[in-house]
Amino acid sequence: MLKLFDAQQIKAMDTCTVEKQDIQSVDLMERASLALFESLCHLLDEDSHIVIFAGSGNNGGDALALARMLLTKHFSVDVYLINPNGILSADCAANKARLERLLYINEIRSDKDIPQIEKGSVVIDGIFGSGLNRPLSDIYLQIVSVINNSGSIVYSIDIPSGLFVEDNSMNNPDGIVKADRVFSFQFPKLSLLLPENADYCSHLTILDIGLCSECIDEQFSDYSCIERRDIEPMLKKRNTFAHKGVFGHALIFAGSFGKIGAAVLSARACLRAGVGLLTMRIPSCGVEILQTAVPEAMVSAEEEKEWLSGVGGISDKMTIGIGPGIGLCQVTGDLLKTLLTVSSKPMVIDADALNLIAKDESLKLLIPKESILTPHPVELDRLIGCRCLSGYERLQKAREFAETYSVYVVLKGAYTATITPEKKVFFNSTGNPGMATAGSGDVLTGVITSLLAQKYSPFESAVFGVYLHGSAGDFAAKSKSVYSLLASDIIGYLGKAYRGIEKR
Ligand SMILES: NC(=O)C1=CN([C@@H]2O[C@H](COP(=O)(O)OP(=O)(O)OC[C@H]3O[C@@H](n4cnc5c(N)ncnc54)[C@H](OP(=O)(O)O)[C@@H]3O)[C@@H](O)[C@H]2O)[C@@H](O)CC1
Ligand SMILES: [K+]
Numbered sequence: 047m048l049k050l051f052d053a054q055q056i057k058a059m060d061t062c063t064v065e066k067q068d069i070q071s072v073d074l075m076e077r078a079s080l081a082l083f084e085s086l087c088h089l090l091d092e093d094s095h096i097v098i099f100a101g102s103g104n105n106g107g108d109a110l111a112l113a114r115m116l117l118t119k120h121f122s123v124d125v126y127l128i129n130p131n132g133i134l135s136a137d138c139a140a141n142k143a144r145l146e147r148l149l150y151i152n153e154i155r156s157d158k159d160i161p162q163i164e165k166g167s168v169v170i171d172g173i174f175g176s177g178l179n180r181p182l183s184d185i186y187l188q189i190v191s192v193i194n195n196s197g198s199i200v201y202s203i204d205i206p207s208g209l210f211v212e213d214n215s216m217n218n219p220d221g222i223v224k225a226d227r228v229f230s231f232q233f234p235k236l237s238l239l240l241p242e243n244a245d246y247c248s249h250l251t252i253l254d255i256g257l258c259s260e261c262i263d264e265q266f267s268d269y270s271c272i273e274r275r276d277i278e279p280m281l282k283k284r285n286t287f288a289h290k291g292v293f294g295h296a297l298i299f300a301g302s303f304g305k306i307g308a309a310v311l312s313a314r315a316c317l318r319a320g321v322g323l324l325t326m327r328i329p330s331c332g333v334e335i336l337q338t339a340v341p342e343a344m345v346s347a348e349e350e351k352e353w354l355s356g357v358g359g360i361s362d363k364m365t366i367g368i369g370p371g372i373g374l375c376q377v378t379g380d381l382l383k384t385l386l387t388v389s390s391k392p393m394v395i396d397a398d399a400l401n402l403i404a405k406d407e408s409l410k411l412l413i414p415k416e417s418i419l420t421p422h423p424v425e426l427d428r429l430i431g432c433r434c435l436s437g438y439e440r441l442q443k444a445r446e447f448a449e450t451y452s453v454y455v456v457l458k459g460a461y462t463a464t465i466t467p468e469k470k471v472f473f474n475s476t477g478n479p480g481m482a483t484a485g486s487g488d489v490l491t492g493v494i495t496s497l498l499a500q501k502y503s504p505f506e507s508a509v510f511g512v513y514l515h516g517s518a519g520d521f522a523a524k525s526k527s528v529y530s531l532l533a534s535d536i537i538g539y540l541g542k543a544y545r546g547i548e549k550r
Contacts, residue, residue, distance in 0.1 A: 062261035079111035107138035109172025173207035182221030240437035293322030294499030303352035306332035308371025315492030367495030369396030386412035476516025485533030
């Protein structure tokens, strides 16, 4: 699991590593720059012209060390050191001295010194890193504007200059470098996983710079990234003598007139994710459709033709999922209230079930503890009753919600975040933009309900389900492309996603 840290913690681990490994901080900078150099070389052409912008802190120091390394490979390099106050960090000054022996360093002290960037150049952005402590102004704004308007490929060191590590709600969007790729040292930075910052980081590479693991373990963090090695041990092996009764009985409430497709998708996904038995509670208009499309599912037909109004037959043995395509009818809201009242086991709540809860405050208190709620950002905003101005704010509000109601919130997005009742946040690392398509959420509900029915804990059902869903989506995108991917394709690749987890 990759932990995510704030700027102070990063500094503390830096200092701790230098102490524990008995090295100088400039040696750690050399190690970081070497990791960057090796990774970057794969992306450069022999005749690339490289324009490096270095700031006065250690991010600038990294950039100057990188320039020296690129010269050893005979790249054409221009270096601009932005130093309006004439004060450099010690390690930046050390690297300036080393580089000066090999290359003339241009210094930018006023706007007259800002260069035009030659067309076709590759820009390295080493102006500010995790030490940024205020939005950019003056000369820095002008330099960022020149970089962003240059049409060049831009690679940022550690984090795009001008972007804060965590909260950018009060930042100036014009004062942030737009990077084609960010090479982040050791850990991703929280802000790079939030949707409002998508323009500043098209691709992300994490570089291992050998920070001391003891120093990392000492630092507490509420934020982590889930990796495959965290998921693999969760997979429950199947016993030779297993029968369908062992793998749980899911009961999914889904569909309304015109939205029976949502029920079909969640049913198929639930079965493909391995549940033993599945009952679909649907309005009667969907019975033939569902029985034809998913013969493996049982159907509990609602008396109403077009929407759900009654809970039907439920038992304690069943694991409930509710929401895909159910609509917002008052009678369906009443059904949801009854269901929340009579159930004490965790359930999966999605889509219009979340919107119905948002409409009736009293329902929130009825949600069984440890249930899994799977909102997209707009559904989350409705649920908490306010329009969040940033992904960062939304994440904090979702954490408060998860704690207040003792539930797991799966906040869907490019890096879907599973938030626990303890307010811990686990970002997912699989998935792709092709999955931003109709029905993708219905598939996720089916998968998570399936895992919960198979006795995965609510935490495992959420993080494993999200990982599996994303991984199936990645296989689907490889075959169908991100443009043509359908939610049904995700279901089709759930088996391959399982194989991927089971392989090693
Ligand atoms: N993680 C690791 O272990 C390793 C980290 N390493 C690298 O170190 C980087 C962090 O370095 P850092 O702490 O020196 O901060 P960095 O961002 O370079 O500069 C901060 C300086 O800028 C200033 N300043 C701030 N905001 C400003 C503004 N808006 N406008 C103008 N000035 C502003 C502020 O000074 P101030 O003006 O506040 O006095 C301060 O002096 C990190 O990102 C990574 O690249 C590797 O080398 C080794 C391993
Ligand atoms: K940077």
